[in-house]
Amino acid sequence: MASDKKDNNNDILPFVDLTHQHEEIGDEILRCIHNVIKSGKFILDENVAAFESEAAEYLEVEFAVGVASGTDALQLALIALDVGEGDEVITTPFSFIATAEVIRHVGAKPVFVDIDARTFNLSAAHVEAVITEKTAAIMPTHIFGQPSDISELSTICNRHSIKLIEDCCQSFGAVFNGKKVGSFGDAGGFSFYPSKNLGALGDGGLVVTKHKEVADKICMLRNHGSTSPNQYELLGFNSRLDEIQAAVLREKLKNIDKYNTRRREIAHQYNQLLVNLPIVIPYEDPRGTHIFNQYTILSENRDDIANTLKSQNIESAIHYPIPLHKQPVINKDYPDLVLPVAEDVTKRCISLPIYPELREEFIQTISTAISTMFEY
Ligand SMILES: Cc1ncc(COP(=O)(O)O)c(C=O)c1O
Structure with missing residues (x-):
């Protein structure tokens, strides 16, 4: 059996862990x-x-x-x-x-x-x-x-x-x-x-x-x-x-609906645990069903959040730190293009671990780490 990552404080809680699904x-x-x-x-x-x-x-x-x-x-x-x-x-x-x-x-x-x-x-x-x-x-x-x-x-x-x-x-x-x-x-x-x-x-x-x-x-x-x-x-x-x-x-x-449903449940748990913090939780367009391939929040303090999580051995990711028109390979064709919303979002976004097998207690651990950070 694959051992659960992060059973001890020194273990890493990975951004994505595919071992459980494959087990x-x-x-x-x-x-x-x-x-x-x-x-x-x-x-x-x-x-x-x-x-x-x-x-x-x-x-x-x-x-x-x-x-x-x-x-x-x-x-x-x-x-x-x-x-x-x-x-x-x-x-x-x-x-x-x-x-x-x-x-x-x-x-x-x-x-x-x-x-x-x-x-x-x-x-x-x-x-x-x-x-x-x-x-x-x-x-x-x-x-x-x-x-x-x-x-x-x-x-x-x-x-x-x-x-x-x-x-x-x-x-x-x-x-x-x-x-x-x-x-x-x-x-x-x-x-x-x-x-x-x-x-x-x-x-x-x-x-x-x-x-x-x-x-x-x-x-x-x-x-x-x-x-x-x-x-x-x-x-x-x-x-x-x-x-x-x-x-x-x-x-x-055969399992995709189960996986997507679980992703949505995890996202909604995060939403509840992160409520009332200076964080923008993901908006869901009521005309659609978001399947949360990523759970991405916005915060003015996203680097602090990343560092706090890292200090507790929890991985996070920035999707995406640079908008496409600012990427070197593309930017030379659009040196003056300004897209304010995309540029703002890339400065404030941070993605938290989400995958169907993410354990309840880890959702709690991650959310507590973030909410505790905002208490100081
Ligand atoms: C939005 C988007 N487009 C395209 C791709 C490219 O897919 P692949 O990595 O399978 O080539 C990805 C994958 O990361 C993606 O997230």
Whole structure:
């Protein structure tokens, strides 16, 4: 049995601890890995196909294609939707670097729009003002597992005949207006990086789409652009989800609602324990279901909080300390761009440990450490 981290004061309470989840379903995981090894089939075989259809059913989308990572899912979605050189893609400055990186990789220009101060998601209210002749797509991130205002963004995209690509890398199973995220756009990209709410035992990703031709193109792109053996019609990539990861993901997909429900319970426990402190607890848009891939609060004292937690051997993380338009690799193209809300949030945000197996007493320990800090 994996020992519980932090049974003693000197033990570290990690930001994410995957050992318990893997212990809980350890037999199933070992069995499915063993079956793949016994089959001798490791690339694009029955587990990838089955995972794609099970994920499509869960996400209520017509097509799902497994790829090597969330980054690749977004990049291949852009390529399959013909977004490229000379195009502009409206996106959020408050996300993981991959969101902007893939736009640049396909030769397009990211156009950053400030975020909503409550949800930290791309502010739909500011999008139309930056649409130009060159705008090919909008790519919002459902940040931390909280759906963006995706119905409104979808309406804007339809009005201007531009594509909608959802960065769902942190939001498997999140819901907006009764529909799972990923099902609104022309395409959605998911990540199965191990610490995600649906995590593989390595890298993995998924593109979902309502368009058959986009799904077909991504199937080709992930496999060197091939239509059949030795026939290459597109300039492709090696970006396949592998059979072992797909088999593991099939096991974990069975539990995703349980995992997401538990994340929400933990978030609500934190909310209660942190109430009445000079902290902004996460806002939840009542039209959606936030699945709390991260539990991120705002505080003027975020460095003190991080240091206090660290002094008690509790890990925390800053998601994200620098908005994308200020990252060196991006900033040279936007030296004067000011996005006040995103810039403010990056100075005050701090994420606390959250994962389905986080023990009650640790939620209490973490919250007490923070509230005690504010007493002095
Ligand atoms: C918002 C967002 N977009 C894209 C990615 C990229 O996913 P991956 O790490 O699977 O390439 C991530 C993962 O960290 C993410 O959080």
